[in-house]
Amino acid sequence: MDGTSQLDLAIVGAGPCGIAAGVAARRAGLDARLFDRGPLTSSLVDYPPYMTFFSSADRLEVGGVPFVIDRGKPGREEALAYYRRVAEHFELDVHQYEEVTEVDGEKGDFLLSTRETRGEGATHRYGARVVVVATGAFHEANRLGVPGEDRPKVKHYYDEPQPYWDQDVVVVGGGNSAVEASLEVYRAGGRVTFVHFADELDEGVKPWIRPDIENRFSKGEIPVRWRTRIQEITASTVVLRDVDTGETDEIQNDWVLAMTGWRPDPGLLRSMGVTVDEETREPAFDPDTMETDVEGVYVAGVLAAGDDANRIFIENGRHHGRKIVKHLVEGREAATAVETGVEA
Ligand SMILES: Cc1cc2nc3c(=O)[nH]c(=O)nc-3n(C[C@H](O)[C@H](O)[C@H](O)COP(=O)(O)OP(=O)(O)OC[C@H]3O[C@@H](n4cnc5c(N)ncnc54)[C@H](O)[C@@H]3O)c2cc1C
Known part of the structure; x- marks a missing residue:
């Protein structure tokens, strides 16, 4: 001892x-x-x-x-x-x-x-x-549990926006981390798509950033996909699935920021x-x-x-x-x- x-x-x-x-x-x-x-x-x-x-x-x-x-x-x-x-x-x-x-x-x-x-x-x-x-x-990060999640382009943490300038970025989640990452990446010139399985942001989203992200959503500056889950992550795309209808579509993608806790x-x-x-x-x-x-x-x-x-x-x-x-x-x-x- x-x-x-x-x-x-x-x-x-x-x-x-x-x-x-x-x-x-x-x-x-x-x-x-x-x-x-x-x-x-x-x-x-x-x-x-x-x-x-x-x-x-x-x-x-x-x-x-x-x-x-x-x-x-x-x-x-x-x-x-x-x-x-x-x-x-x-x-x-x-x-x-x-x-x-x-x-x-x-x-x-x-x-x-x-x-x-x-x-x-x-x-x-x-x-x-x-x-x-x-x-x-x-x-450990809460995983999405989908094919392609182990690709290097998938990050379970976010630190700064610079790497995402002029990149197609999917941000997954509905809490503060997802909102903050989306706003910073958007302002640094990244093309963000916001994907969340629910139909609204988490309750705990800070009141002073909520109007900002909601304005970006309503102006279409950050396209938002409510009630949507990631189905698969390929080298250059992400396949999205509508939670209600099960329909899928594929969008161009360079990075996935999985802000899922x-x-x-x-x-x-x-x-x-x-x-x-x-x-x-x-x-x-x-x-x-x-x-x-x-x-x-x-x-x-x-x-x-x-x-x-x-x-x-x-x-x-x-x-x-x-x-x-x-x-x-x-x-x-x-x-x-x-x-x-x-x-x-
Ligand atoms: C971006 C962000 C913003 C946040 N903002 C707020 C906020 O505004 N207000 C708020 O109240 N909370 C906030 N939180 C949450 C807050 O960070 C956590 O609730 C807090 O860190 C919990 O403190 P803790 O001491 O319980 O655990 P931690 O801070 O996680 O500390 C646990 C420590 O245990 C160590 N450890 C683990 N296993 C072992 C082991 N086997 N042996 C030795 N050491 C070990 C780890 O290295 C770690 O240092 C935020 C979190 C994030 C990610």
Whole structure:
């Protein structure tokens, strides 16, 4: 084992919600260590560089550290700088580039196995009394499941518009990512066709971009295909299928941006014995304490929502850490009271 001391908490995942759990632990005087297979807030690192959060800065704050910006909604750089500052301010113990590969044991005596994701891939082991799993929802993209999806022209992420100038681009999806990618690519001179299986945009589309895309649709500047699915992706075309009539047509195409969301990997939770719903991938946990059905194993952040990543995000997931630490502290107080004969 690396080091002789046992951690009070091992937190797997140093995204905003893992950080919030680390801060809550630090404030309660608990010895917590965070592990991330990438850098701090690696999910945010992968955001498109020019994105704007739908949340205002105050709703992304953790640990009461003010997130002050000089305009309405923060962008990626501001959020990255903010979470770095929080980690520094609370002197969080973060092991970056160290993936947690296995957790054995039970409450009070867990053993974590890790592997460094840079360098020589060194492996380590750590003891921890409890484990918080905050591994997020960006493990794998929701696939379209159609022939041709593995072609290099199909992207499940979008970062910037330049590669799509003067190109025929199909954007698939109905949420913020699809809308933002469409608008940016359109403005950078790409020919966008917007394809969505439903007959309207997702409810959560940011109110300040909705009129923009709707105007582009109504003016025909971005052709929209409602109630349509991709049937096949060929080297130079995409075959579209009308959901209601089943009719198909084929359009010229250079790139497909499949903005169809991401899903979590509940593998680590399952390996620890936590019940995870087969269909929704939602782990079994008590919403008051965030403890799963395995004693001493907690979930935090968007992972707790299973496949429905729109239900938990930073705004609400940032409060999970406090619940977890409250539960731990109350448990300790109760245990001390029993030991000393004082009623808790
Ligand atoms: C473009 C975009 C815009 C968004 N805008 C907003 C917004 O405005 N407001 C909002 O509230 N939310 C927003 N979200 C959602 C938000 O990013 C997520 O809800 C948030 O990242 C969840 O935080 P988390 O800490 O639960 O998980 P994550 O941020 O995903 O962090 C999980 C971490 O766990 C690490 N990890 C995974 N497995 C392991 C392992 N085995 N060992 C070690 N580390 C591991 C990952 O590397 C990752 O760093 C947006 C998302 C996107 C994509």
